Amino acid sequence: MDREEVAAWLRLLETPHVGRESARRLLAAFGSADAALTAPTAARREVVTAEAAKALEQPAENLPALLDATWRWLTDESTGPRHLLTLGDARYPERLLQSADPPLLLYVQGNIALLNAHSIGVVGSRNPTPQGRSNALAFSSQLSQAGWTIVSGLALGIDGAAHEGGLAGPGQTVAVVGTGLDRVYPRRHLELARRIAQHGAIVSEYSIGTPPLPPNFPQRNRIIAGLSRGTLVVEAALQSGSLITARLASEAGREVFAIPGSIHSPQSRGCHALIKQGAKLVESAEEVIEEFPPEADAPPQATLTEVDESAAALDPLVDALGYDPVTLDALVARTGWPAPELSARLLELELMGEVARLPGQLFQRVSTG
Structure with missing residues (x-):
């Protein structure tokens, strides 16, 4: 794409009062951004509202600055290749x-x-339980090892763990973001975004300079669902953006998977609701992969290690924890051990990564398979 073509696309898409639907109609009617812009206003009025047709008569005041910023971004490959893809691009x-x-x-x-x-899209809560984060990392790592690319939204929580898992295998990962690609949100994921850009890909529909505006994030969920053959929801509350992604995937005829959790955890209720609505309950990465025809060029599928029950049997405290959050008093009742001894042992298990300490003085066993 040369600078003039970039200018035409930016003018079409970034002019006030011209939304995605109007732009889509103009492209369908005139064949290209440039043709839509050079067409008579009267001709555009036959396709879109009079307000939108008139708004395109003159470039917006910010267009030269936006074009300069976009061209600088596009031609600076110091941190890896950069691209602009239109609907007509063969690489779309x-x-x-x-x-x-x-x-x-x-x-x-x-x-x-x-x-x-x-x-595979992997999405979930921004505030996951330790087990949810572990599941996202393990599933994504195993799927990536099996040659599947992990698509997520670069948010805190499940998204971040999914990207980390994707980076651990040859499948790699794609981050779909709700800002311009000249910035990273949240800032805590600056280093993660750098690694994704180096080994995977970062994608946005928003122009250079776009800040993290709240309406953009639900919109970017449709791209996660659209890029993916299926979507896996790891953990989600009932009012969660992850359920939007799952709904969009389902409406597009894509597979939806959900990992079950504790009936006492608010972060599991969204997954349980999806399962009731027909999403496939999955307990391993293999159960996700087996829903799709095997690919001839995919690497051998790795096995998601199940919880080592023999190890649990050797440690009665791990066995007593079960899989739901539990209080210290409940563990005293289950084991008969004194509270000081239990606290010391729980701290050892926490440092080993086998137990997580939750708010409210709760403890939960963590499966790291």
Whole structure:
């Protein structure tokens, strides 16, 4: 894409009063961004509202600055390759093109081939339980080892763990973000975003300079669902953006998977609701993979290690913990051990990563399989 074509696309998509639907109609009617802009206003009025048609008569005041910033971003490959993809680009991801509302323009940094790879969306709570975070990391790592690309949203919590798991295998990971690609949100994921750009890919439909605006994040969920052959929800409350992603995946005819959790955990209720609505309950990465035809060029599927029950049998305290959060008093009752002895042993298990300390003086066993 040359600078003039970039300018035409930015003018079409960033002009006030011209939304995605109006831009889509203009492209369908005139064939290109430039043709839509050079068409007579009267001709545009036959396709979109009079307000939108008139708004395109003159470039917006901020267009020159936006074009300069976009061109600098696009031509600076010091941190890896960068791309702008339009709907007509042969490299545009095929699955996303088949979704209900594909972005008209995609900004991509990193390995563009991953956008057409065999991919799974992995989403969930920004405030997961330790077990939820462990599940996201383990499932994503095993799926990536099996050649699947992990698609998520770079948010705190489950998303971050999913990306880390994706980076651990050859499948790698794609982050779909709700800001311009010249910034990282949340800032805590600055280093994670750097590694994703280097080994995977970061994608956005938002122009350079776009800050983290709340409405953008539900919108980016449709891209996660659209890029993926299926979506795995690891943990989610009933009012969760992850359920939006799952709904969009289901509406697009894609598979939806959910990991069950404790009936006492608010972070499991969204997954349980999805399962009641027909999502597949999964307990291992293999159960996700087996829903899709095997790929001839995929690496051998790794096995997600189950909880080592023999180890639990050797440690009566781990066995007594079960899998739900439990209080110290309940453990005293279950084991008959004095509270000081239990506290000391729980601290040892916590340092070993086998037990998590939760708010409210609760303890929970962590499966690291």
